[in-house]
Amino acid sequence: MKINRFRFIAGVFVLMASPLANAQAPFILNDPVDISKDFKDYTNTYFLADNLKTFDPASLSGSITWKRARYTTRHAFDNTMSGLDLAPQNEFPGIEYVADPVLPFSIQFVSPKTIRIRATSGPQYHKSEPSLMLVKEPATDKSWKYAKVAGGHQYKSAFGRIVIKENPWKIEVWDAQGRLLTQTRHQTDGKSSFTPTLPFSFVRRASDYSRSIAAVFSLMPDEKIYGCGESFTKLNKYGQKVVLWADDVNGVETNEIYKPVPFFMSSRGYGMFMHTSSPITCDFGATFNANNALMIGDDELDLFVFLGEPKDILDEYTNLTGKAAMPPLWSFGLWMSRITYFSEEDGRKVAKQLRENKIPSDVIHFDTGWFETDWRCDYQFAPSRFKDPVGMIQDLKKQGFHTCLWQLPYFVPKNKLFTEIVDKGLAVKDGKGNIPYEDAVLDFTNPTTVQWYQDKIGGLLKQGVSAIKVDFGEAAPLNGVYSNGRTGFYEHNLYPLRYQTAVADITKRINNENIIWARSSWAGSQRFPLHWGGDAESTDMGMESELRGGLSLGLSGFSFWSHDAGGFTTKTPEELYRRWLLMGLFSSHTRCHGQAPKEPWEYGKNFNDYFRKATEMRYKLMPYIYAQAKQATEKGLPVLRALFVEFPNDPGAWQVDNEYLFGSDILVAPLFESGLRSRNVYLPQGQWIDYQTGKVYAGGWHTIEAGELDIILLVRDGAMLPHIKLAQSTAEMDWTNLDLVVYSANGNTAKGIVCLPTDNVVKTVNLTKKGNAFAVDTDPLNGKVKWKVKYYTELSVK
Numbered sequence: 001m002k003i004n005r006f007r008f009i010a011g012v013f014v015l016m017a018s019p020l021a022n023a024q025a026p027f028i029l030n031d032p033v034d035i036s037k038d039f040k041d042y043t044n045t046y047f048l049a050d051n052l053k054t055f056d057p058a059s060l061s062g063s064i065t066w067k068r069a070r071y072t073t074r075h076a077f078d079n080t081m082s083g084l085d086l087a088p089q090n091e092f093p094g095i096e097y098v099a100d101p102v103l104p105f106s107i108q109f110v111s112p113k114t115i116r117i118r119a120t121s122g123p124q125y126h127k128s129e130p131s132l133m134l135v136k137e138p139a140t141d142k143s144w145k146y147a148k149v150a151g152g153h154q155y156k157s158a159f160g161r162i163v164i165k166e167n168p169w170k171i172e173v174w175d176a177q178g179r180l181l182t183q184t185r186h187q188t189d190g191k192s193s194f195t196p197t198l199p200f201s202f203v204r205r206a207s208d209y210s211r212s213i214a215a216v217f218s219l220m221p222d223e224k225i226y227g228c229g230e231s232f233t234k235l236n237k238y239g240q241k242v243v244l245w246a247d248d249v250n251g252v253e254t255n256e257i258y259k260p261v262p263f264f265m266s267s268r269g270y271g272m273f274m275h276t277s278s279p280i281t282c283d284f285g286a287t288f289n290a291n292n293a294l295m296i297g298d299d300e301l302d303l304f305v306f307l308g309e310p311k312d313i314l315d316e317y318t319n320l321t322g323k324a325a326m327p328p329l330w331s332f333g334l335w336m337s338r339i340t341y342f343s344e345e346d347g348r349k350v351a352k353q354l355r356e357n358k359i360p361s362d363v364i365h366f367d368t369g370w371f372e373t374d375w376r377c378d379y380q381f382a383p384s385r386f387k388d389p390v391g392m393i394q395d396l397k398k399q400g401f402h403t404c405l406w407q408l409p410y411f412v413p414k415n416k417l418f419t420e421i422v423d424k425g426l427a428v429k430d431g432k433g434n435i436p437y438e439d440a441v442l443d444f445t446n447p448t449t450v451q452w453y454q455d456k457i458g459g460l461l462k463q464g465v466s467a468i469k470v471d472f473g474e475a476a477p478l479n480g481v482y483s484n485g486r487t488g489f490y491e492h493n494l495y496p497l498r499y500q501t502a503v504a505d506i507t508k509r510i511n512n513e514n515i516i517w518a519r520s521s522w523a524g525s526q527r528f529p530l531h532w533g534g535d536a537e538s539t540d541m542g543m544e545s546e547l548r549g550g551l552s553l554g555l556s557g558f559s560f561w562s563h564d565a566g567g568f569t570t571k572t573p574e575e576l577y578r579r580w581l582l583m584g585l586f587s588s589h590t591r592c593h594g595q596a597p598k599e600p601w602e603y604g605k606n607f608n609d610y611f612r613k614a615t616e617m618r619y620k621l622m623p624y625i626y627a628q629a630k631q632a633t634e635k636g637l638p639v640l641r642a643l644f645v646e647f648p649n650d651p652g653a654w655q656v657d658n659e660y661l662f663g664s665d666i667l668v669a670p671l672f673e674s675g676l677r678s679r680n681v682y683l684p685q686g687q688w689i690d691y692q693t694g695k696v697y698a699g700g701w702h703t704i705e706a707g708e709l710d711i712i713l714l715v716r717d718g719a720m721l722p723h724i725k726l727a728q729s730t731a732e733m734d735w736t737n738l739d740l741v742v743y744s745a746n747g748n749t750a751k752g753i754v755c756l757p758t759d760n761v762v763k764t765v766n767l768t769k770k771g772n773a774f775a776v777d778t779d780p781l782n783g784k785v786k787w788k789v790k791y792y793t794e795l796s797v798k
Contacts, residue, residue: 032245033279043206061106083196229261235657259521271313277494318636322527324559325514333362335591340369343385393464400729402466444498446483473520496520504528530560538567554638568594582711588639623722627755628663647684665719669712688714720752
């Protein structure tokens with residue numbers, strides 16, 4: 001059966017017509033680019049990695065022979081299948097070309113836990129530039145020991161070994177205990193199945209001779225795969241096909257992704273980072289159960305492999321691509337917003353009502369309506385509605401509020417900046433030199449554009465604005481020609497990183513703080529906190545999908561993540577808002593945003609009181625939140641944490657994707673279904689104490705009733721949570737007087753962490769039980785803090 005297929009023309013995918021075109025979904029603007037279609041196209045030529053032609057163990061470099069193949073059909077008993085068969089050369093004159101090319105291959109040891117694998121599908125004439133995805137070009141680790149083994153070469157570290165087989169060519173990855181974790185797939189590996197399978201290979205397209213690589217590795221029984229960015233589908237990606245292409249998905253109940261990240265980790269103890277900005281399709285056993293087919297749009301392979309448990313892998317990956325900077329303390333407070341506040345009067349009124357209602361809050365966000373025309377970004381407060389924006393910002397600051405502003409990098413023709421952007425060549429162009437869309441899209445590969453843009457953003461920051469909402473960024477033109485000479489095939493996915501770098505750099509330069517509020521991403525975007533979950537549907541399924549996206553992003557190197565509490569798309573039903581608010585308060589950052597109303601008093605007194613009590617709980621826990629955030633930045637860990645990150649040896653922890661750990665010691669099980677106040681909760685090994693009721697639970701499955709607030713919160717046995725006296729903003733908090741609340745099921749000693757935000761001090765406090773309380777062994781901060789330690793076995797919070 002013929003289907004529509006994408007032809008790759010001049011670096012751009014174009015939909016080709018077919019007899020069944022009307023039966024197929026058309027390719028529309030900014031649809032994700034699925035590379036897998038090119039690896040099953042009868043017009044293309046394929047080259048299969050066959051044998052190690054040469055290899056120098058000292059330089060860790062050599063060459064691979066690639067065998068030529070074509071797609072052919074096979075037919076038996078009224079059933080037609082297709083697969084790859086070796087094929088003869090088809091170029092003329094044949095003497096001038098090579099049928100089975102021999103191409104470079106190398107490995108590099110970056111650390112005792114990280115291996116870099118590189119291969120090319122043809123000559124590379126382009127000028128190499130420093131990668132924006134990497135914090136720096138990694139050095140070579142010398143700890144790996146070489147040994148010649150039968151049929152190949154072995155390198156070994158304290159954490160595992162790599163075996164390079166010569167014929168057939170293979171790379172095997174082993175752990176330190178002698179377990180094979182994964183290996184490359186050769187054509188002969190498919191002989192055990194009647195189903196045709198894709199081996200490690202590259203494709204040469206008939207349409208334009210462009211090439212892309214399929215790095216195909218084995219999958220093992222019961223293997224689980226996690227990561228790939230903010231993916232809203234099931235957390236375990238095994239059996240899924242994931243297209244890594246930044247996309248404005250307009251919701252969270254979808255398999256498309258705002259924040260793709262070319263990184264994943266396996267339950268078997270390894271992870272992989274595909275170092276490219278091209279589109280990627282990861283087929284994690286979806287087409288063939290034993291195949292992990294990483295179909296990478298790039299014509300060269302640059303793949304990092306990491307060894308270890310999840311914490312090790314995240315640490316190694318973020319050593320390469322960067323760890324999140326520490327955001328300012330105020331950013332961990334409540335952000336109050338809706339789409340949108342239109343005037344100075346709106347902003348002042350909301351701030352006044354927050355304080356009058358005694359709802360702790362730190363940020364007022366102005367979304368799309370602070371310009372003269374809603375959505376038409378010109379970086380100017382509407383003079384008709386903002387009489388004194390600088391005065392407003394200063395007054396809000398005196399009340400303990402920071403100001404955040406929305407903007408985007410697209411400019412409609414009626415925007416007064418449109419002509420300037422086009423005339424000065426600041427926008428992305430098409431092949432003719434026009435702009436490819438009706439909107440002008442800023443070209444952040446152009447240093448002049450970056451300077452122009454940062455001047456605009458900097459002007460707002462100098463007026464006193466504290467944070468910029470870095471919205472959109474997923475629609476960089478695929479058929480665009482960028483200032484650096486590359487097409488959108490390589491620049492589309494990198495656009496979010498360039499965009500966010502520009503805003504983060506100018507914010508740091510002017511405000512000396514690490515804070516943005518961004519929606520799109522790529523590898524490296526985690527360096528610029530923080531990111532939120534996009535335009536979630538205001539439904540139960542929207543809430544659950546949003547959590548999976550946040551957990552998945554946290555498993556992709558991002559420490560900080562937030563979402564629109566209550567959902568974005570419609571007015572939030574009060575019952576849903578009650579539940580979703582708590583999930584928002586137990587995220588690294590908390591923002592109420594979306595279709596009006598979002599302010600709690602708009603829902604009546606009962607909800608307003610509920611909202612206040614819930615928000616007060618977060619503010620009292622601010623020392624714990626801040627300390628966990630600081631530790632997360634040091635290790636590349638997420639604050640919102642899948643259970644198996646802390647409990648990698650607990651098989652049940654790998655199965656759960658609708659609850660999470662908030663930092664290391666608080667387990668959060670949101671209520672997702674309307675009308676229910678209890679749910680099944682899986683507790684990892686050990687004992688857990690209910691934060692609201694004081695009940696003690698052992699590890700395993702339990703049906704647990706929510707406490708006074710509509711959420712289930714449990715604290716790890718032996719944990720110590722620092723609490724602070726309630727304040728209406730983080731600026732008013734007294735960090736010299738903290739309560740260290742120890743949670744213990746049997747009175748054991750405990751150890752805890754406290755963080756002073758004035759100098760980012762994180763200290764560990766040893767506690768010893770004395771009677772029915774715990775005493776501090778030493779004062780780690782030399783008298784700066786008056787320690788008050790409380791011990792609870794029943795009621796956890798008073």
